[in-house]
Amino acid sequence: MSKRRVIPGFGLSLGFTLCYLSLLILIPLAALFLKAAGLGWQEWWRLLGSARVLAAARLTFGASACAAALSAILGLPVTWVLVRYRFPGRRLMDAMIDLPFALPTAVAGITLTTIYAPNGWVGAWLLKLGIKGAYSPVGVFIALTFIGFPFVVRTLQPVLEDFAKDTEEAAATLGAGRWLTVRRVVFPMMVPALITGFTLAFARALGEYGSVIFISGNLPMKTEILPLLIVSQLEQFNVPAAAVIASAMLVVSFMLLLSINLLQRWLDWQKS
């Protein structure tokens, strides 16, 4: 880098950033990996291969994937309406989308539990259909859908806003009906954003704790998610098990973060 730095503060701002980042984030996370790595591979496999961990992993990954998928399905019409139509209450609806970001997860947890409990507003109604809402895997799925929903809408929204209508006009000029245009022209353009939104919602859902633990019922082997399992291992002073499960989850999260970065690049490339 031959260009002289004109603007002052390089050393100070970078030094401060690196110190702060290392002390607060990097060193603590490294300590977790070191702690877990100190146990050796065999212990890792034994801990991660236990029936309880596998059951929790199945529920966490399964419910997160289903919830992210439902968020994507529900997010599509909502984003479409927010971007393309003008109607009374649109601004309010737009502002409401961020509610799951802003509402503390514990509050979301107790409210969703109350609504979906067997005697709750929706829970009673679900029960008539033979579905148990709260205190079942369905409850976990509901809470995670609530948490993941804004990720999909907020990823789709800018893409749909930037989408030039010329392409749609061209399709219409060429004789395509509206539905054909949407299906063949608009929808394919939204796929990258949809996948990104899904991945963001999925990544967030995997680590989610506060909104899930109230509604899930927390039965080992049945409705216990991985973050809760970490907490319960810690409460039983089984620190090695907590560290190993946490490290394994972190590895998955980092891989997801990496793929989100790549997806984001795909989106930026699509824009230009």
Next chain:
Amino acid sequence: MSHPGVTTESRLVRMLLIGTAGLIVGLLLLMPLLAVFIEALRKGWEVFLASLHDEAALSAVKLTLTAAAVSVPLNTLFGVGAAWAVTKFRFKGRALLISLIDLPFAVSPVIAGLVFVLLFSPHGWFGRWLEEYDLKVIFALPGIIIATMFVTFPFVARELIPLMAAQGSDQEEAAVTLGARGWQIFLRVTLPNIKWGLLYGVLLCNARAMGEFGAVSVVSGHIRGETNTLPLHVEVLYNEYQFSAAFACATLLALLALVTLGIKSAIEHFTGHRHHGRH
């Protein structure tokens, strides 16, 4: 101006889609929000107000405010510094640094709490040392503050980095040419340009700091009247089947969320950023 007919749907389809979206947002988002207030007032105003005046509730509010009052300013300082470093300069590892700043978003809050337990609990890495000096981090205020700082770490930086990158450095360079000094440049040139983004970032950081549950729950130890933040207090009340009291305290957090969303919308409206202009 395009012909309206070809790039929109028929009136009926539009109505149906708006109805569907309204139903989704209503059921998924609005209903839980309303339920907080309805459940809180189920046993009347007296119970509601008594729950908020309870000593444990007041101490929880105080602790939440304290944790936010320390972690938000520190993370704001970090956010500004980090954004300055990565947007005003080009250096090796810059892209990596930007990704690392996002790291806490990928970490489960529970794991965020766990790492500090591993470091600071009596059997942890620094446990012996802390004991020698009679310092308590885990199950005490410092642990709660550190865990909150961890989870709210990226908010301000993440808001400022794209904003400052888009604005470039021309104005700052001009200020240098005119003889301005370091802090002068920041306060007189940069700050006025980023103030809305900064406010927005601080707002999100604060909402998360006050509402954080998982990370704080792991390090707090749930000591009533001592290490319970407001979200933890809500949990304790709920688990003791004091539902009205739990929801009464939850309304404070729900109001915080509503205020945050309100100011956010106002900023967007005011600055025209993300304003959905049709043309």
